[in-house]
Amino acid sequence: MAPVSRKNPAPPSTAKRPRTSPGGRTGTSTSGPAARRAPRAARRRTHGGDPSTPNTAVVVTGGGSGIGQATARLLAETGRAVAVWDRDGAAARRVAQSCSDEYGVPAVGIKVDVTKTTTLKAAVKRSRTEVGPIGGLVHAAGIGGPMPVTFIDDDAWDQVLQVNLRAGATLTRALHESLLEANPGSAIVYVSSIEAFVGNAFLPAYCASKAGLLGLTRATCALLGPDGIRVNSVCPGAVDTPLIAPLLEMPGARENLISHTPLGRLAQPADIASVVCFLLSDDAAYITGTSLVVDGGMTAVGSV
Numbered sequence: 342m343a344p345v346s347r348k349n350p351a352p353p354s355t356a357k358r359p360r361t362s363p364g365g366r367t368g369t370s371t372s373g374p375a376a377r378r379a380p381r382a383a384r385r386r387t388h389g390g391d392p393s394t395p396n397t398a399v400v401v402t403g404g405g406s407g408i409g410q411a412t413a414r415l416l417a418e419t420g421r422a423v424a425v426w427d428r429d430g431a432a433a434r435r436v437a438q439s440c441s442d443e444y445g446v447p448a449v450g451i452k453v454d455v456t457k458t459t460t461l462k463a464a465v466k467r468s469r470t471e472v473g474p475i476g477g478l479v480h481a482a483g484i485g486g487p488m489p490v491t492f493i494d495d496d497a498w499d500q501v502l503q504v505n506l507r508a509g510a511t512l513t514r515a516l517h518e519s520l521l522e523a524n525p526g527s528a529i530v531y532v533s534s535i536e537a538f539v540g541n542a543f544l545p546a547y548c549a550s551k552a553g554l555l556g557l558t559r560a561t562c563a564l565l566g567p568d569g570i571r572v573n574s575v576c577p578g579a580v581d582t583p584l585i586a587p588l589l590e591m592p593g594a595r596e597n598l599i600s601h602t603p604l605g606r607l608a609q610p611a612d613i614a615s616v617v618c619f620l621l622s623d624d625a626a627y628i629t630g631t632s633l634v635v636d637g638g639m640t641a642v643g644s645v
């Protein structure tokens with residue numbers, strides 16, 4: 342997927358993106374009426390006849406930093422309104438401001454702790470008022486909570502599971518009505534991790550929460566698929582964000598990670614954001630209930 346040019350951002354909100362023929366991507370012929378009809382027909386099955394990329398707003402949790410921030414900004418760059426939610430309200434507002442200043446889209450930054458379930462309804466209401474119909478959710482808020490299972494206390498376990506996993510469910514519940522109303526094209530992306538697949542002795546709660554998100558993805562895909570709402574996860578490898586800054590500051594850790602990554606570098610937040618934006622777009626109109634590993638090849642070669 343080609344990155345979106347920052348020099349030539351798409352016009353905001355009402356702009357229709359040029360369609361890309363699946364035939365063009367696979368190298369098969371794009372000539373003839375059947376080939377011309379195919380992309381529209383494929384989209385109709387999922388999106389009820391509207392082949393355009395949705396121009397509804399997207400809620401991005403954890404949008405004040407790292408992957409969430411990069412995702413909010415890339416969505417804005419492609420013309421979508423954003424509601425940036427973060428427990429760090431100042432960071433959320435700063436990111437939202439940059440989205441509206443630089444890309445001219447409606448944007449709002451709201452202080453939201455995603456574990457405070459009873460506050461989510463009000464945050465949804467305010468977001469809808471400020472940025473319009475919400476047709477997307479990206480749950481990127483996350484914490485690590487390093488502690489081996491033989492030492493971890495109940496509170497630390499609960500906190501990691503509540504932020505990383507339970508909030509995925511409670512956010513989906515809080516936004517369900519909005520996503521239905523904003524259809525066609527509504528979609529959800531949960532940010533999981535390669536540690537959903539591989540064990541890390543020091544991150545049992547994190548591993549469990551990220552594996553749980555994949556189960557939640559499948560269950561929610563089954564529920565919302567008939568309504569045309571798609572649900573997927575991304576599983577990043579090592580991404581250069583504040584979350585893993587303490588790890589990267591340990592002597593040799595950064596070099597060690599890079600040497601175990603076939604692509605020879607750590608991911609930047611934008612590497613993950615572009616995949617999240619793809620999964621939210623109509624280019625992914627037939628993808629639901631699955632996860633995409635975005636790790637520079639780390640798990641493919643058993644490096645983790």
Ligand SMILES: NC(=O)c1ccc[n+]([C@@H]2O[C@H](COP(=O)([O-])OP(=O)(O)OC[C@H]3O[C@@H](n4cnc5c(N)ncnc54)[C@H](O)[C@@H]3O)[C@@H](O)[C@H]2O)c1
Nearest residue numbers: 403406407408427428454455482483534577579580582584
């Ligand atoms: N950085 C990595 O190497 C990596 C790898 C795999 C997966 N991930 C996942 O990506 C997601 C984003 O992480 P990141 O690396 O961008 O980290 P980050 O620390 O830069 O950003 C996380 C954001 O989530 C917010 N947040 C934390 N708890 C919250 C809560 N209760 N309510 C609302 N906001 C809250 C933080 O304030 C922060 O702004 C996380 O789910 C993380 O597990 C990160």
